[in-house]
Amino acid sequence: MAYKVLVINPGSTSTKIAVFEDETLIMEETLRHSSEEIGKYKSIYEQFQFRRDVITKALKEKNFEISTLSAVVARGGMLKPIAGGTYEINETMLEDLKIGVQGQHASNLGGIIANDIAKELKIPAYIVDPVVVDEMDDVARITGLPGIYRKSIFHALNQKAVAKRYAAENGKSYEEINVIVAHMGGGVSVGAHKQGRVVDVNNAVDGEGPFSPERVGFIPMGDLVEMCFSGKYTYEEIKKLINGKGGFTAHLNTNDAREVIKLANEGDEKAKLVLDAMTYQVSKEIGKCAAVLFGKVDAIILTGGIAYNEVITNAIKERISFIADVVVYPGEDELEALLKGALRCLRGEELPKEYK
Known part of the structure; x- marks a missing residue:
């Protein structure tokens, strides 16, 4: 069975999207956002509808029928520390993305937009290996000052x-x-x-x-x-x-x-x-x-x-x-990395993790 996956990667002044059929790239777009467009919004979350509409418009212009999608996957945002892997988006994750539990970043919008599109189509929505992945050994966290501990925030x-x-x-x-x-x-x-x-x-x-x-x-x-x-x-x-x-x-x-x-x-x-x-x-x-x-x-x-x-x-x-x-x-092919995380779950090669 072939899987069609929409991949979403929001950045501060752009939103990268791609559609794959299995590992084959069907379309890829970098949607630029001017400072005037972004500047109208007081918070990252307030950009949600604007960025969602831009993505929908781009897919329509490419004559892509979103009803054929099998899943949507997005770059994860500033969530609570979690182990690496692919996570199915749930309500707890959405709330933490909305408030920016570890900070405000455009990537917080990825999971929110992916979930909104997927919910409408009744298909899975995922994030993969966000920057807050934390698998550090306890010994690596200790510093010379009690109350201050090293954090895992990386690529x-x-x-x-x-x-x-x-x-x-x-x-x-x-x-x-x-x-x-x-x-x-x-x-x-x-x-x-x-x-x-x-x-x-x-x-x-x-x-x-x-x-x-x-x-x-x-x-x-x-x-x-x-x-x-x-x-x-x-x-x-x-x-x-x-x-x-x-x-x-x-x-x-x-x-x-x-x-x-x-x-x-x-x-x-x-x-x-x-x-x-x-x-x-x-x-x-x-x-x-x-x-x-x-x-x-x-x-x-x-x-x-x-x-x-x-x-x-x-x-x-x-x-x-x-x-x-x-x-x-x-280089860093984030779109392909996100795709592979989604495909592993769709193909049953691994189970999606639960965000708590």
Whole structure:
């Protein structure tokens, strides 16, 4: 039996959609939203009907009959911490997406829109591996200050997808392998995957791990405290420095790794040093994950948009290839990753999980 699946991935200024028949792509669209359109709404949830209508319009313009769909799957939002996997959308999840139980993000709309379309058609609606996937060992959560614990917020969808891809290409299941996955995009997350669980990973949002094109990563806490109480910055400005205006953006006024490489190749010493520092920090984070896995590492996977840059991947390989073989899967095909999660449930290869 063939399955037709609608995939929805909302971003801050766009909504990506695709329709697949099994693994075959039927249509794909990136629906752009202007700042004027988005700016009319006071909250993420208030954008629901607008984005729902834009999707419906795009499908009609492509003459796609939604009544032929078997399921709808969407990128998960800022839910409560959950284990990885595919979840069937339920009322508890919808309520948490509406209020943004761990924060406001456009991805919160994905499950709400998917459920609305699926409910009308009486078909299943799913989310897959949202950024709040939390499978960390308890020992990884402890900090030196009681009451403050490390959180698992990372590029779970792509990290899990490439780890499963590596396992399949090597004739194994995800639950049989130990791999380290470094996702490098606007943010960088490096996860230790141990037999189907991400047992440790840096919080790619709140200042852990390597710096990236837009994020500061780890910085000395004493200096950060001084900044916070200097009177020069508001709370919102500090948060934006940590996530949005840090990394390459702070040092070189660009969040484009290609531009940084170009500057370095043209002899810009500052650009070269900053670039070297990022690859150094990514490599060091990979080394930390190797310790988490007791050195038993089947492979190290480099992925994300920055993994297209061989200058960066080669620099990282030079430092960490002694740990294990290094595999590069550049990019992040989130639409396909979401599809595969839905198909596994539709085909009975795994049961959808229940969000509580």
